[in-house]
Amino acid sequence: MAESPFKADIEKVQKEYGEKMTPGAIVYIPGSSVVNKTGGWRVFMPKFDKDKCIRCFMCYTLCPEPAIYLDEESYPVFDYEYCKGCGICANECPTKAIEMVRETK
Amino acid sequence: MAIRKPPITTREYWAPGHAACAGCGPAIVMKLATKAFSEAMEEKYGDPNAFAIAHATGCMEVVSAVFPYTAWKAPWIHVAFENAAAAASGVEAAWKKLGRKGKILAIGGDGGTADIGLQALSGMLERRHNVVYLMYDNEAYMNTGIQRSSSTPYGAWTTTSPPGKYSIGEDKPKKWVALIAAAHQAPYVATASIGDPYDFYRKMKKAASVDGPAFVQVLAPCVPGWRIPSEKTVEIARLAIESGLWPLFEIENGDFYNIKFQRFPKDGKFKKPIEDYLKIQGRFKHLFKRPEAIQELKNQIKEVWRILGKEVELL
Numbered sequence: 001m002a003e004s005p006f007k008a009d010i011e012k013v014q015k016e017y018g019e020k021m022t023p024g025a026i027v028y029i030p031g032s033s034v035v036n037k038t039g040g041w042r043v044f045m046p047k048f049d050k051d052k053c054i055r056c057f058m059c060y061t062l063c064p065e066p067a068i069y070l071d072e073e074s075y076p077v078f079d080y081e082y083c084k085g086c087g088i089c090a091n092e093c094p095t096k097a098i099e100m101v102r103e104t105k
Numbered sequence: 106m107a108i109r110k111p112p113i114t115t116r117e118y119w120a121p122g123h124a125a126c127a128g129c130g131p132a133i134v135m136k137l138a139t140k141a142f143s144e145a146m147e148e149k150y151g152d153p154n155a156f157a158i159a160h161a162t163g164c165m166e167v168v169s170a171v172f173p174y175t176a177w178k179a180p181w182i183h184v185a186f187e188n189a190a191a192a193a194s195g196v197e198a199a200w201k202k203l204g205r206k207g208k209i210l211a212i213g214g215d216g217g218t219a220d221i222g223l224q225a226l227s228g229m230l231e232r233r234h235n236v237v238y239l240m241y242d243n244e245a246y247m248n249t250g251i252q253r254s255s256s257t258p259y260g261a262w263t264t265t266s267p268p269g270k271y272s273i274g275e276d277k278p279k280k281w282v283a284l285i286a287a288a289h290q291a292p293y294v295a296t297a298s299i300g301d302p303y304d305f306y307r308k309m310k311k312a313a314s315v316d317g318p319a320f321v322q323v324l325a326p327c328v329p330g331w332r333i334p335s336e337k338t339v340e341i342a343r344l345a346i347e348s349g350l351w352p353l354f355e356i357e358n359g360d361f362y363n364i365k366f367q368r369f370p371k372d373g374k375f376k377k378p379i380e381d382y383l384k385i386q387g388r389f390k391h392l393f394k395r396p397e398a399i400q401e402l403k404n405q406i407k408e409v410w411r412i413l414g415k416e417v418e419l420l
Contacts, residue, residue: 006120006121013174022173025172025173027170027172027173027174027175029175030120030175030177030178030179031117031120031175031176031177031178032120032173032174032175033120033121033122033123033169033171033174033175033176034120034121034122035122035174036122036123036124036171036174037122038121038122038123038124041127042127055109057109057111057112057113060111060113061111061112061113061137061302061303062133062299062302062339063133063136064125064128064129064130064132064133064136064338065121065123065132066117066119066121066136067121070111070115072108073108074108074109074110074111079121082121082122084126084127084128085127086127086128086129086328086335086336086338087128087334087335087336088128088335088336088338088339090336091336091337091339091340092339092340100336
């Protein structure tokens with residue numbers, strides 16, 4: 001799995017906030033919610049079959065997180081650190097290239 | 106094989122890690138709306154970041170801004186339930202005075218728009234502020250625990266409209282805020298649904314690129330509030346369009362005689378029965394013991410279509 005694109009953001013948030021309260025409760029760092037790894041909520045995880053993918057971008061458009069990115073060839077990449085396993089991508093995929101399987105830890 | 110480009114921009118203004126439920130419909134709305142907005146700003150002003158967001162209290166405000174974190178990557182201000190439109194008007198006036206180019210996006214849920222924030226919205230539309238008001242309609246106060254709002258459809262279960270021996274659930278018709286906004290002769294008013302994400306994206310882009318106020322009402326199913334499985338969120342929104350329960354239309358300058366419809370069947374006959382839409386949702390489960398309530402819901406929707414100038418047949 002590719003390294004999380006948010007690694008630098010997470011380090012910045014942890015360094016700047018720590019346990020401190022910000023003056024006026026202003027939140028300075030945009031997108032700082034990336035420190036919350038919501039992947040732990042998941043029960044079913046999406047399994048992606050690249051051969052069946054026709055790159056229609058439905059999963060990329062409809063992921064509510066968003067935990068689906070596109071690689072250089074425009075194939076979807078799943079970020080399992082944030083995917084909550086809702087299954088919208090598998091349900092909307094026209095070629096059934098995404099399958100929800102029970103995750104075992 | 107050539108690399109295909111996605112039909113929406115790859116810039117993100119909605120970061121992962123927010124606390125929305127799995128399969129949240131409004132979260133999809135937030136993601137697509139900000140993307141569409143940035144694309145429109147890039148085309149109009151050459152700067153994709155030339156926008157700010159004023160957000161009324163509601164589900165999406167609570168889940169996206171858990172202190173000290175935020176899921177937003179755009180300037181964002183949280184205001185009270187009733188004054189998202191008023192705060193957005195103020196920001197717009199300040200930007201105008203400072204000579205800053207750009208547009209303001211005001212976001213509210215159906216409670217914050219149809220019930221509590223209606224007069225602020227009306228004022229914003231009447232004063233012709235350069236603001237887009239986005240109403241994500243999940244058809245009840247979901248954040249505080251599923252209480253009815255004036256946007257809750259007929260027959261729906263909520264905690265304050267429980268069905269029982271003497272009650273069929275919500276007993277009043279849905280309030281269509283898009284029609285109220287259109288009556289202000291606003292330059293652009295539209296309804297959309299996440300069941301057709303690219304149509305919503307196009308409407309959001311158009312709303313952002315007109316001069317003056319615009320209003321977009323978008324249907325966004327709620328997983329716990331509608332009692333639906335998390336993977337069916339988009340499917341249900343699509344069924345609402347296909348069964349005729351959610352009209353997709355655009356009204357420009359309050360011109361009710363030239364309404365543009367999207368995904369409207371040519372003969373006015375919808376192909377999917379509305380029972381398909383109702384039966385997946387736990388909040389309409391009790392209606393199947395009372396066919397007369399389903400008939401009443403159909404009559405109400407037919408009446409909405411008649412106001413819009415179309416005679417329809419519902420299955």
